[in-house]
Amino acid sequence: MEKTIFSQLETTALFAGLTANAIERQLEKLPYSIRKVPAKTVFLSANEPLREMVMVLEGRVSAKMTTPKGKCLMVDLLKPGTILAPAFVFSDDNRMPVEVEAVEESVFFSMSKSHFSMLIGRNEQVRANFLDILSHINFFLMNKIRMLHTxxxxxxxxxxxxxxxxxxxxxxxxxxxxxxxxxxxxxxxxxxxxxxxxxxxxxxxxxxxxxxxxxxxxxxxxxxxxx
Missing domain, CATH: 1.10.10.10 (Winged helix-like DNA-binding domain superfamily/Winged helix DNA-binding domain)
Structure with a gap:
């Protein structure tokens, strides 16, 4: 089971450039959790604080937002390897802007904010990968706004x-x-x-x-x- 997890993490953007063995060594003394969520189950509600780094490991996950008029807007369909709201992990206002629901049975990898901070502090490759993930958020949001409104x-x-x-x-x-x-x-x-x-x-x-x-x-x- 553990080896499978490290092999899965090897394919993600956060751990790009690291082998499964290298990832295992990095996480050896850093607590993390693996959670399986049934299909059609809300994993995080809108406005719920995001207190840890959470990544989709398996399955498909939707991120939905409800407008003031009550209309449901699907912001994104998250695939394995996606970090939930990465820009909110270290934010003072870390309330989720969207509702996160498992479209099908899904598995999540999570790590506390403090332990994730230790991970990116000690590993230059993971830190660079995380910054790269953050840098792509503006492009995604601008493209999403353009598509929705124009x-x-x-x-x-x-x-x-x-x-x-x-x-x-x-x-x-x-x-x-x-x-x-x-x-x-x-x-x-x-x-x-x-x-x-x-x-x-x-x-x-x-x-x-x-x-x-x-x-x-x-x-x-x-x-x-x-x-």
């Missing part, structure tokens, strides 16, 4: 599909979300999502199965994103 529904969906196929190195996107949850990702109505998927399919850009979307014309989708 892009059309078709642009949002095309960008999402292109991003997903790049991450899995395939032209097929397996959907782990319901149509309603997917609509929340784009802050749109479910009916708008279905209508746009139908339009993209009619234009021979994609092929929609129940839980899978196959990209037929990648250059065509890229043209939509570029406007």
């Amino acid at each position: 892009a059309s529904v078709k642009e949002k969906i095309a960008a999402f599909l292109l991003r997903r196929v790049r991450s899995v190195h395939s032209r097929s996107v397996v959907l782990h979300l319901s149509r309603k949850q997917l609509a929340d990702v784009f802050a749109i109505q479910k009916s708008s999502l279905i209508r746009t998927l139908n339009e993209l399919e009619r234009d021979n850009l994609i092929f929609v199965r129940e839980k899978e979307i196959v990209l037929i014309d990648v250059p065509g989708l890229q043209k939509i994103v570029k406007g």
Whole structure:
């Protein structure tokens, strides 16, 4: 079990450049915990203080925000290796801005703030990796704001599909979300999502199965994103 954990950590951005054996040595005297969370279980509530460094080790996790009008917005779908709100780990105001829920059974790796501080203090590679993770947050947030407020529904969906196929190195996107949850990702109505998927399919850009979307014309989708 322990060896598997270190092998999993070896593939994460936080421990990039370190072998499983090196990670094991780094964590030998630093307490950490592994928690398994059932599917459809809220792991952290919005406004709940984040008192430790938490990383998704296995499964899929959603980060959702509720607007003042009560609308649910899917901020991101977190994959293994993602640290929950890394910019909040050492913040004085460390209340979670989003609700974190396990979409499927998930496993979390966590370490107290003090012990994580010791880890990044003693290991230059981990410290550099953590700073790199933080540096990418602004880019992600600015891109998210642009997509939500200036892009059309078709642009949002095309960008999402292109991003997903790049991450899995395939032209097929397996959907782990319901149509309603997917609509929340784009802050749109479910009916708008279905209508746009139908339009993209009619234009021979994609092929929609129940839980899978196959990209037929990648250059065509890229043209939509570029406007």
